[in-house]
Amino acid sequence: MRLLEVKNLKKIYTTRFGGNQVQALANVSFSVEQGEYVAIMGESGSGKTTLLNILASLDKPTSGEVFLDGKNIVTIQDSEISAFRRDNLGFVFQDFNLLDTFSLQDNIFLPLVLAQKNYEEMNGRLKPLAKRLEIEDILPKFPYEVSGGQKQRAAVARALITQPKLVLADEPTGALDSKAAMNLLKIFSGINDLGQTILMVTHSVAAASHANRVLFIKDGEIFNQIYRGSMSNDDMYQKISYTLSVLASGGDDVE
Amino acid sequence: MTLNKLFYPKLAILNLKKNSNTYVPYILTCIGSIIAFYTMVSIHSNKGLEQMPGATNLKFILFLGIIVIGIFSVIFLFYTNSFLIKRRKKELGLYSILGLEKKHIARVLFYETAFVTVISLTLGLIGGILIGKLLFLLLLNIIHFKSPLAFQIDYYGLLITMGVFLAIFGLTLLTNFLQVKLTNPIDLLKGGQHGEKEPKSSWIVTLIGIISLGIGYGIALSVKTPLTALLLFFVAVVFVIIGTYALFISGSITLLKRLKKNKKFYYQSRNFISVSGMIYRMKQNAVGLANICILSTMVLVTLSTTVSLYIGQESMRRDFYPLDVSIVGEVSNTDFAEINQIVEAEKTQANVEIVDELSFDMAKFRAFREGNHFKKDMVEDESTDALYYQTVSDLVIIPLDDYNRLTGENKSLAANQTMVFSVGDNYGEQTIAFGDEQLLVTEELESIPMDFKKTQNVGHVYYLIVKDDAVMTAIYQAMKNDDDPETTLHALMFNINGTEDQANAFSANMRSAVTQSSPDIKIQNLYESLSELYGFFGGFLFLGVFLGSLFMMATVLIIYFKQISEGYEDSERFEIMQKVGMDKTEVKKTIGKQILMVFFLPLAGAMVHVAFAFPVITKMLAAFRLTNTTLIFLCTLVGVVVYALVYTAVYLLTAKSYYKMIK
Numbered sequence: 054m055r056l057l058e059v060k061n062l063k064k065i066y067t068t069r070f071g072g073n074q075v076q077a078l079a080n081v082s083f084s085v086e087q088g089e090y091v092a093i094m095g096e097s098g099s100g101k102t103t104l105l106n107i108l109a110s111l112d113k114p115t116s117g118e119v120f121l122d123g124k125n126i127v128t129i130q131d132s133e134i135s136a137f138r139r140d141n142l143g144f145v146f147q148d149f150n151l152l153d154t155f156s157l158q159d160n161i162f163l164p165l166v167l168a169q170k171n172y173e174e175m176n177g178r179l180k181p182l183a184k185r186l187e188i189e190d191i192l193p194k195f196p197y198e199v200s201g202g203q204k205q206r207a208a209v210a211r212a213l214i215t216q217p218k219l220v221l222a223d224e225p226t227g228a229l230d231s232k233a234a235m236n237l238l239k240i241f242s243g244i245n246d247l248g249q250t251i252l253m254v255t256h257s258v259a260a261a262s263h264a265n266r267v268l269f270i271k272d273g274e275i276f277n278q279i280y281r282g283s284m285s286n287d288d289m290y291q292k293i294s295y296t297l298s299v300l301a302s303g304g305d306d307v308e
Numbered sequence: 309m310t311l312n313k314l315f316y317p318k319l320a321i322l323n324l325k326k327n328s329n330t331y332v333p334y335i336l337t338c339i340g341s342i343i344a345f346y347t348m349v350s351i352h353s354n355k356g357l358e359q360m361p362g363a364t365n366l367k368f369i370l371f372l373g374i375i376v377i378g379i380f381s382v383i384f385l386f387y388t389n390s391f392l393i394k395r396r397k398k399e400l401g402l403y404s405i406l407g408l409e410k411k412h413i414a415r416v417l418f419y420e421t422a423f424v425t426v427i428s429l430t431l432g433l434i435g436g437i438l439i440g441k442l443l444f445l446l447l448l449n450i451i452h453f454k455s456p457l458a459f460q461i462d463y464y465g466l467l468i469t470m471g472v473f474l475a476i477f478g479l480t481l482l483t484n485f486l487q488v489k490l491t492n493p494i495d496l497l498k499g500g501q502h503g504e505k506e507p508k509s510s511w512i513v514t515l516i517g518i519i520s521l522g523i524g525y526g527i528a529l530s531v532k533t534p535l536t537a538l539l540l541f542f543v544a545v546v547f548v549i550i551g552t553y554a555l556f557i558s559g560s561i562t563l564l565k566r567l568k569k570n571k572k573f574y575y576q577s578r579n580f581i582s583v584s585g586m587i588y589r590m591k592q593n594a595v596g597l598a599n600i601c602i603l604s605t606m607v608l609v610t611l612s613t614t615v616s617l618y619i620g621q622e623s624m625r626r627d628f629y630p631l632d633v634s635i636v637g638e639v640s641n642t643d644f645a646e647i648n649q650i651v652e653a654e655k656t657q658a659n660v661e662i663v664d665e666l667s668f669d670m671a672k673f674r675a676f677r678e679g680n681h682f683k684k685d686m687v688e689d690e691s692t693d694a695l696y697y698q699t700v701s702d703l704v705i706i707p708l709d710d711y712n713r714l715t716g717e718n719k720s721l722a723a724n725q726t727m728v729f730s731v732g733d734n735y736g737e738q739t740i741a742f743g744d745e746q747l748l749v750t751e752e753l754e755s756i757p758m759d760f761k762k763t764q765n766v767g768h769v770y771y772l773i774v775k776d777d778a779v780m781t782a783i784y785q786a787m788k789n790d791d792d793p794e795t796t797l798h799a800l801m802f803n804i805n806g807t808e809d810q811a812n813a814f815s816a817n818m819r820s821a822v823t824q825s826s827p828d829i830k831i832q833n834l835y836e837s838l839s840e841l842y843g844f845f846g847g848f849l850f851l852g853v854f855l856g857s858l859f860m861m862a863t864v865l866i867i868y869f870k871q872i873s874e875g876y877e878d879s880e881r882f883e884i885m886q887k888v889g890m891d892k893t894e895v896k897k898t899i900g901k902q903i904l905m906v907f908f909l910p911l912a913g914a915m916v917h918v919a920f921a922f923p924v925i926t927k928m929l930a931a932f933r934l935t936n937t938t939l940i941f942l943c944t945l946v947g948v949v950v951y952a953l954v955y956t957a958v959y960l961l962t963a964k965s966y967y968k969m970i971k
Binding site (some may be wrong): 086104109111113132135136138140144146150152153154155159162163166167168169171172175211 | 571572575576577584585587588694882883884885886887888889890891892894
């Protein structure tokens, strides 16, 4: 089943006084199947963050359409967009974006509280999730009291607790040391195995090598994609590295 | 190398410009403090003021002002400086990482402080000279000082002000050096992110807060007499200050944490964000908010009392002087016929009218009351001040025929009978005993021509109407003290109708003429002490308004700094909440509500403080013979309303810059 469909997405930024126009996305089309784990790679300035922001309904495209589960999110009313985001999307950010006014537990509860769920239900959802992510012991702590890896796992819990259709991850390993990063990627693979659809934007070859499919974006366009098929993570890693170097050297002769 | 020399001052200027949204208010505060300090010093040392009657009182009041402003400047400039340097830790850490050594950073800090000092002192002193003159004229106007006084530049005052503020700036620089020296670059980089030191919230501190606030309020409410009010007011103030800090720091958080424990309440979308947000804010701001609360209370109390005193001085005067003039002399050596002639002559010459004239015999002495007994000596051996004022009584004895003549009544008394008029509470006993003599009280009078009832009087005054001169003299001879006059007295009292200038001229001429004819005579004249009273109450009003504005400035600045620092942090939080699925308008609403609560909490606290302080203030003002509670209430009310308006205006202005920040 097709969960996400992106059609002819275009985004042009105009500088404040209307002078220069910068094309961030030229013409992007792709789709994500239910239960897929997709990584989007590209250099800085390739347009991948813009793409993610549009998918996250934080930004509007200049033209083009985005369907999530058959619903066009580009045309959603501003007044409904927050609720839509809350109910359908889970976010994992590079810098965690945990609120330091809340304990980890309350940070995880935040989207549910906004959705006006009662405490028993929230707690019921949190228990197994916290166990899986190994954060049960640190739930009462505040973000500034725990390590980066722990923060990111709490952020993942916050993204998953709403049982979203799609998890959007923006450089989730960007601020983590390699051990914590590996740990997080294992967690992503684990939740993906349980059927969670994940779309991850990343720089890191290691991170991308865990995905089922890697999309490469360059100058605002989808340039290439690699399917895992039966490849191991190491093979994936090799293939991605090769593609990236081709991409960097001009990208004329990809097979 | 030459480039290096210019590098640091240039960098310093750049830094000040870059941080102008915090440094401009800081410099303005410095200028304000310098103006205030210099103005007080220069007015205090003004030579012309010394010619004024009652100058010592006024000078003492002004000297108090100098001390208060001095202490205030030290505390406040330190506070703002520490705020500024905390905000800039990240920037300083960055310099450190870019390769500036600590001594180089210190050099930049030195130049920054030097620039701030030069700008503040120059503008402050110039401002002091200009505004000082203006304020001086205002003061002269308030104290009704007619002859024009020159307000010269006070070079000595300039030097003192410069010395004091150079010392303050030097000390702030030293603490900044210490801050840089004691921390490493990484800490400096993170410095801006750490909130203010998290106050420990514990039940014990909260309990201490509740108890000391209770004691403070209790004292304020239980004070019965003006004298105890004067004695206990500052004790109550100390308790209330301790209580305020403890409750803001700990009580607020303890309360919020309790709310948080209530899961049903806490996990509601509205309460969830505001409760945890409030906990976070209170942790960061408790001390600052307690400061605002106490400063606000001080502004309100100072303004309302001084304004009440100033407006109420007319009625207070009447307490001291039931009639404008009273001339009292011994019957044996005073020729009242002659004095009457002198008064008549001077009256015509000064073109004033004399009204409400009273002329009567009397005896006056001081005794100590114990039940219905009046004794020459103190009742107790271990004499305490409070007991002294509780028992000491002034007794005035007037023969019945004078009373009947002055009132037009036709009362009669036997030799062992008396009528009593008490200035304070009614006398309340059936008899009055002086040694072995005992008089029966036939009546407690409600009014008497030469005096009137006063509420909350300090000490007691009893007027006794007795059968005749013989009874009066007998009592007087038995009760009089060694330094009292030999014989009984005659009194002449009247009011003057005319302009203040006419009355002044009349008073001066009459005094010289009367004392020439009878040197031992006692004259009490309202007009002669008028300028002293003006100086006293005017001085208070001046100081009150002056300090009130200064405290207000401090409050405004603290609020402004708070808003700015909150704005920076909230902009991040604002973004995150939106990403997690909160509406823009919703976020704005919750944050706005929190800010509103945080900033109006101190104002509410101050209002409660003032409400509880009101009884003790009225009692205290009663010690100055201001007993018009309605007037005090109105002054306080107007003060509170005006202050709340100013506070709200400041809040709205700073909220604007806050919302700009989170956009």
